Amino acid sequence: MSEPSLLLARDQTVLRDLLGDRVRFDEPLASHTSWRIGGPADAFADVATTDELAAALRFVFRRRLPWFVLGSGSNLLIGDGGIRGLVFRLSGEFARIEVELEDDLVVVRAGASASMPALTAQAASNGAVGIGSLAGIPGSAGGALRMNAGTDREIGEFVRDVWVQAPTKPEPHPVTPQYFYRHTTLARDVVVARVTLAFPKGDARRVREEMRARLVRRKNTQPLQLPNAGSCFRNPPGDKAGRLIEAAGAKGWREGGAEVSALHANFIVNRDGARARxxxxxxxxxxxxxxxxxxxxxxxxxxxxxxxxxxPA
Ligand SMILES: Cc1cc2nc3c(=O)[nH]c(=O)nc-3n(C[C@H](O)[C@H](O)[C@H](O)COP(=O)(O)OP(=O)(O)OC[C@H]3O[C@@H](n4cnc5c(N)ncnc54)[C@H](O)[C@@H]3O)c2cc1C
Structure with missing residues (x-):
């Protein structure tokens, strides 16, 4: 099913020299996505430091190889044929979260692979007002930034600074993207390395309570027991995608192992070994x-x- 790797034997040697056993070849990606779907990556690299990321980006630039950065894979449909070239996943120093109080603000500094559930929990404990809007969103800080993830409020609203690395400029540098509904003006070819968020400080108990209520609401309205990737479609202006899909009679529709959720029509669940197709x-x-x-x-x-x-078969 999958196409031949784009990597030459000497590319594999360079990557091994760079990343040791944190690079794997022909790595199935299904286990790295929340849908549990996706063919193999030619190379899958866990990149743990800024210097490693810079070196890996220089390598793909020099070799003109395609590359892709994966966060937690909670908003991704990866084709059954996999991804050619190099797939990066950040780890190590990129997973750090630091929360500090600054006058009447809660300031959160996070590496791009920091878990959003961990980040929101820490921010809530410190009374970050508005963090409830990001509660229960799985994924990484980098993925959340790329997607401008959120609910009634979005992460972009709270961003103080963003640092990225790119093949053409591998050292970390700040950028100032604009944020729109579920997308941003971040260039396609940058990897978010870290982000600083700032929230007004309020009463921690009230913030935690609001967050808990939102998490309960999610549990009751989303099919969290089966692999899924959250909402598949954006809401059109003035309406809800889920409402339209339900009204079109699509709840419960199936193709192979994939099903339109009976609980939330904008979710597609992997009921039984679904493929990307x-x-x-x-x-x-x-x-x-x-x-x-x-x-x-x-x-x-x-x-x-x-x-x-x-x-072709
Ligand atoms: C149960 C469930 C509920 C959800 N609820 C919500 C919700 O309420 N609101 C919402 O907005 N989303 C929601 N989502 C979708 C998803 O969790 C978010 O979009 C999340 O921010 C994606 O982060 P990720 O790390 O998983 O990104 P991935 O899915 O890994 O990647 C998404 C995109 O971001 C890019 N990307 C990832 N990391 C980086 C990086 N470091 N630098 C540059 N680009 C990067 C990827 O290349 C890809 O294009 C939900 C998903 C699930 C499964």
């Missing part, structure tokens, strides 16, 4: 139904990456 077919079917019924063209919220084309 099942999810892609279901997304297309749902989109068609909503256009036919309501004339609304839903836009994807989940990112698609890798090879979706079927290889």
């Amino acid at each position: 099942d999810v892609a077919a279901l997304l297309a079917r749902v989109r068609r139904a909503v256009v036919e019924r309501f004339g609304v063209e839903l836009e994807l919220e989940v990112h698609m990456a890798g090879v979706f084309r079927e290889s």
Whole structure:
């Protein structure tokens, strides 16, 4: 099913010299995504320091290799044919979270692989007002920033600074992206390395209570027992994608092992060994139904990456 690797034997040697056993070849990506779907990466590298990331980015630039940065894989549909080139995942120093009080602000400094659930919990304990909007969103700080993740409020609202690294400029440097509904003006070819968020400081007990209430609401309204990637489509202006999908009669529709959730119509769950092609077919079917019924063209919220084309048998 998957296509031949783009890496030469000498590329593998360079990557091994750089990252030791933290680089793996032909690594299946399904276990690195919340949907549990995705073919192999030619190379999958756990990058633990700023210097390692800079070196890995210089390498892909020199070799003109395609690359992709994976966060926690909670908003991603990776093709059954996998991803050619190098897939980075940040770890080590990138997982750090530091919270400090500054006058009447709670300031959170986080590496890009910091877990958002851990970050939100620490921020809430310090009384960060507004953190409830990010409660229960899985994934990493880098992924949240790329997606401008949120609910009634979004992470971009709280950003003080963002540092990135890129193949053309591998040393960490600050950027000032703009934030829109589930996307940003961050350049495609940058890796978010770290971010600083600032929240007004309020009463920690009240902030924690609000957060707990939001987590309970999620548990009751989202199909969290089955692998999923959250909402598949963005909400169109003035409406909810889930409402339109439900009204189009799509709840419970199936393609292969993928199913439109009966609990939340904007979620597709991996009920039974779904492949990327099942999810892609279901997304297309749902989109068609909503256009036919309501004339609304839903836009994807989940990112698609890798090879979706079927290889000839
Ligand atoms: C149960 C569930 C509930 C969810 N609820 C919400 C919600 O309420 N609100 C919401 O907004 N989202 C929600 N999501 C979606 C998802 O959790 C968010 O979009 C999250 O921010 C994605 O982060 P990630 O680390 O998993 O990114 P990934 O899925 O790994 O990647 C997403 C995109 O970000 C890019 N990326 C990742 N890391 C970096 C980096 N360091 N630098 C540059 N680019 C990077 C990737 O290349 C990819 O294009 C939900 C998902 C699930 C499974």
